[in-house]
Amino acid sequence: MTENADSDEDGTTPATLSADGLRTYLHCPRRYEFAHVHGFDDSDDDGPDERVALLRRALCTTLEQTAQQTGEIDRETLADRALEALATRWERHDERFHSRAQRRHERQVLEATVEAYVEAVGPTHAAGLRQLLAATDKEADPLADLVGPDLTLSSSVSFGEQLQETATLEATVDYVYGDGSSVVGVRFVPSVRPLGFLRYRDDWERVAESFVDHFDPEMETFDPDPIGALFETSVVLAGLRSLCDRLGLEDRTCRYVQIPLADREHTSVNWVRETVETSLEPVDLTDAYVDHHTFGMTLEHRNTTVDSRLESLASRLVSGAFDPSDRWDRIASESCPDCAYTACCQEYIAEEVRFDG
Numbered sequence: 001m002t003e004n005a006d007s008d009e010d011g012t013t014p015a016t017l018s019a020d021g022l023r024t025y026l027h028c029p030r031r032y033e034f035a036h037v038h039g040f041d042d043s044d045d046d047g048p049d050e051r052v053a054l055l056r057r058a059l060c061t062t063l064e065q066t067a068q069q070t071g072e073i074d075r076e077t078l079a080d081r082a083l084e085a086l087a088t089r090w091e092r093h094d095e096r097f098h099s100r101a102q103r104r105h106e107r108q109v110l111e112a113t114v115e116a117y118v119e120a121v122g123p124t125h126a127a128g129l130r131q132l133l134a135a136t137d138k139e140a141d142p143l144a145d146l147v148g149p150d151l152t153l154s155s156s157v158s159f160g161e162q163l164q165e166t167a168t169l170e171a172t173v174d175y176v177y178g179d180g181s182s183v184v185g186v187r188f189v190p191s192v193r194p195l196g197f198l199r200y201r202d203d204w205e206r207v208a209e210s211f212v213d214h215f216d217p218e219m220e221t222f223d224p225d226p227i228g229a230l231f232e233t234s235v236v237l238a239g240l241r242s243l244c245d246r247l248g249l250e251d252r253t254c255r256y257v258q259i260p261l262a263d264r265e266h267t268s269v270n271w272v273r274e275t276v277e278t279s280l281e282p283v284d285l286t287d288a289y290v291d292h293h294t295f296g297m298t299l300e301h302r303n304t305t306v307d308s309r310l311e312s313l314a315s316r317l318v319s320g321a322f323d324p325s326d327r328w329d330r331i332a333s334e335s336c337p338d339c340a341y342t343a344c345c346q347e348y349i350a351e352e353v354r355f356d357g
């Protein structure tokens, strides 16, 4: 019933649920079943995702190389190194483009994004990674735990009347760096647009009402992407706490940041001069998640409202509750129109037939 094929029905082996899977379930439980239980493919154009993946690998390689060296980290050297790492990967990238001009343009967009990353945060994050490496337990070899891409962080939730069932929750970040007394997990994403109101409301007090309303069947509110991002933040922060414990950094607080690599809203193209410029705006999700009331009671950077909802969602998911009828009106109007599974979805087909009849 879950993404972990090895999980036992009696619960002796915890099921594994990914943060991306939880987000899909929030959009529609049936969509989760198609995508994560049956493994049906839902993409018809992987090109943009592959370009973002290429960029993520180039930037992570650059950070890894820089962290292993000594000396000042200057912007120009970092940019040169990142552009070289990108060029190496681009040579092997065999995506089909309509023309040579399009291929050249897409490469320029990636190069502009590298420059924007270095301009916005590159030297600071590289220095923070180096500082974190220096502070970790020297017995371990922490670099592989700190630079990915796709470092898996995990936590667990318990549910059931006696809390007898457990699920492992997983999320990924691309690298981890130190910022003063904080350890920061960074995930490169294609866009931060799915974060919706979380981009502008950066503390829980301003987020709480929308969160609660999403789960109220009497309300029109339906925000699966921002709610999914809060769940993801919960999983990442818990996973970072475990990582800190392993690396001898127990006294650090943890933060979670997303950096968009393919948001075109900040990109400008001069077609005459054939130049591309762009900028990046990282989004820190920590304060939108952390609840000061929970912090006051437990001294932990958590949120009991979000975490208890996360537990009940995990419980429903593990039990195989994929019927979308609870929120059908919202799912039919918000999720079905852009769903890749309409051709095989009995609920969608039944709704179409009802309208046609």
Ligand code: SF4
Pocket: 027, 028, 029, 030, 031, 034, 324, 331, 332, 335, 336, 339, 340, 341, 342, 345, 346, 347, 348
């Ligand atoms: S078509 Fe609609 S009901 Fe069916 S899986 Fe997709 S979102 Fe869910």
